[in-house]
Amino acid sequence: MSKTKGESAMKRVLMVAAENGALKGAKVGGMADVIRDLPGALYPLGVCSNVIMPSYGFLHRQEGAEPLGELVVDFYGQPHWLTLYRASHPSLPEVNLFLLDHPLFDQGGKIYTPGASDRPFAEDANKFALFCLGVAKAVLSGLMPRPDHLHLHDWHCGVLALLRAFAPEYAALQAIPCVLSIHNLAIQGARPLTQEHSSLQAWLPGLFASLERDALNQVIDPRYPQCFNPLRAAIVLSDRVHLVSPSYAQEVLCPSSPEKGFIGGEGLEADLQQKQQAGALHGILNGCEYPSNKRSGQLSKRQALLRGNTDKLLPLIDRAEQAIGGWLCQTPWVRSVDQQALLTLARLRRLSEFQDAPRLLLTSVGRLTDQKMAILSYRDQQGISTLEHLLKLLAEHAPNGLMAILGSGDQVIEAQLAQLAGRYQNLLFINGFDLPLSDTLYECGNLFIMPSSFEPCGISQMLAMRAGQPCLVHGVGGLKDTVSHGEDGFVFYGDSLAEQSSALLDILAQTLPLVGKETWHGICEKASQKRFSWGASAKRYCQHLYCLPASGALSD
Template sequence: MHVLMVAAENDALPGAKVGGVADVVRDAPKALAEQGITVDVVIPDYGIHDLNRTHIGDVTVAFNAHPHVLTLFKVEQSQSNVTQIVISHPLFSNSGSVYCNDAPGRPFATDATKFALFNAAVCEALLQGVLKRPTALHLHDWHSACVAVLLKFEPRYQTLSNLNIAYTVHNIALQGIRPFKYDDSSLEAWFPSLSYDGQQLCDPRYPHCFNPMRSAINLANKVHLVSPTYSQEVLKPSNYEHGFFGGEGLEQDLKNAADKGKLVGILNGCEYPNSTDKKVSMDDLYSQAQDTLFNWMAKTPQLESGYYIAHQRLQQFMASPVKGPLVTSVGRLTEQKVLLLCQSIESSLVIDEVCKIVDEFNGRIIILGSGDEALEEAFTKAMARNANLLFLKGYGQGVGDLMYQLGDLFLMPSSFEPCGISQMLAMRAGQPCLVHSVGGLKDTVKHNDNGFSFNAGTLSKQADSLLKCLDETLTLHKEQPKQWQKIKANAKGARFSWTQVATDYISYLYQ
């Protein structure tokens, strides 16, 4: 069996990772290869120059009513049965990053055009034989959805129209919606001669708009959600007032897919390298955090207040040993991840109440992450108000790894979580997690067994439930050390293996 994966991200290559999808596209092919499957992975090259690559072919595609020449390269690497391929074009390298931020009035405009051209090149490369025809074509998120659209509706690719397509939804909140026409970033601007069925491709909320994710859901042979629980949650409409995030407008299409037997929930995996058991200390974490802070500070001539406060707080932490539990959190600062922590409660925010509870146990909180500017500001102000909170605005692999190893409790109160990787990394290091029992968090963290979880019907009740659970958890940590050690051991012993994921891919997505 031969599989071709098409994605926007791939952490097997430098500079091509933003989120968790990059980890999946890095790890899943290796696990498939171990079961005898040959896998090709293709992404745009984003102008990454430090790749040892070999030219494998050029393709010319008609795009925006002009011919465009794109170049395909095989990236040299040692992995057997997995071939890493990048496609090069000035449009992919102009931004210098994987994704671009467009003005609020034109969401996804730059990226949608970029990925539409990339998808067209994939289709043409398959037709020309530059890419080997696969047994199964595995598309990831909205960025690769136009491959399914072109194979279905472009007569030029009729010989490829019977390819078995598996489509993975990693984050249904991002759908890549653009107009059908009257915009230079629209389906008809990209492919002016395409005859398509608008009923299958339109957005259910904005019928004049093209929805790539909905298109792929409707056109694929199999639709994959990245955890069993999330695959059920998306069949229901979202209800923001009650703090429930479901199908985000695509629930009916997903329900139709489920009724046809083509919807599959398979939990993502985690790698479990052989442990070196190298002893690390809080001094190591503080030193790494300080070095990382200095690197962030040096990027701009003016010192940001958030970095200044963080450095002062770090000095305070270094001057006095932590007496109670260390609560950690690592992840992108988005509403998905921290909406609950930013809810108002009396005259403060939930994050302030979290700090108070942790302080009652003489504990500290370290949060590592960046993202939405308003949320970054909210956490910077919370750090200024709470002497036991250190907020590190950014991401540093070394700091994150040490936080997983040294933390006593990992906090992950996501409002929705398709799968989640942070909780798996914390558990792998033996750090129990306190999570909102949704999506992949519900599938990985079992309350009072290998971690702790909460849930409730509205945002305010979810906030109350989070605080109650935190207080009970830290009480258990303090008063029942044997029980805590058992939960800690269960967290460390939990396994979400890529071997099982690969087996399920072969059985449920590719056959």
């Protein structure tokens, strides 16, 4: 395809990532949303963001990708062959999606594997070490455009930073500036240095033998010196480091203090402090997509609920039943948690027939992990969890109120929520994830609850606010940067889990009486009008990460 003068002057960035929301089946977390949305925001600024990721055994097939050639790398001391594919971006024809295929990447259509408790990250670390070798080889092979910048995402790319810095055969990569984006510092992918099948020595025996002590000191885990820490390697060996919100970029400079309810640098604060002192650490908030065809002048589902038209809750009930029905079709058994949810939905449907369905809806959408649920799971001296206190408070204020939680993750947390859903009629727990159902919860809910212990950026609160649903959040990271207390939402703080639990319940008690009042409508309106545009963030990427003019990269 011929290029115009502007297109030929564009800067090329190669995004190296494990996920991409632009491809079906390639999304797990928030990183995928960034890799999907950021190229479209950078393109008008003169930056073409190609993406390379593993094929996971299926992406190259479903995307009808074109094979570009074979790459041979030395892995486990033996030659391994990878195939490089190029697929079309679904919405940006100028952007290339490169996929690397190898049998090791095929894990039954899954992006990540849980791994054994005594060998965390083992299978994934093997997979991404080989992926990094393939990327290094591909960039220098001539099979793909030579990028002006390498942009790594999270720990999965740590071996690439190591190869760039210390492997003689990939030394040419040092001429390409390298940026690292950290989406979640708590997940670091550490593996043993030696004496394990999934170790740095096993993957790269020749390079490992040649590494001097000074080089090893830059990539070992500061808390576990017998381990290789790929995220630390990426931090130390990249030219610039990016955190996905300004507040999170400050929090990670301090040591974590779990007993005080604070999660910070997780052992890597010293390295991040050095980057900050060198002017190479930047906090840039992720963006959110905003539809241009937003309807106006229509009674929202939320307003209809508050005005008593409880049949407007039926779309939520219908969508939840459809989601659970889809999950049931995939297994030969019925989970008790699904049965419980269906019973609750049936009861809500009956109540709606008598105009007695819930008129106040609290919502929560997200992964069920300690990060997201530690505050809600905290138990006071009487053994009562924060979530139980919340449900009791909701029942006192609104006897027909409902808390709806959509999510999956930690099995212990799932079991706790399932037990609570069986004991409290005002809790609907839907154990899984369904995108249309999450959209319905954002649209129907009155108040979105997001009390994360730490939050690098967060997207759920942005999506809820976009739909006009205010959020009650813990004042950390991206939550602190997106929600303004008393204006477009509510923020609580605390110096321990006990204080955070108490503060959440206090703010909720103050907030519930406001729902449906004139003040509340103003808060909802301000939430819906707040914007976190990718366009603004992309300009900061160009200026701070790629060192390009703030107005864009196109030359005259």
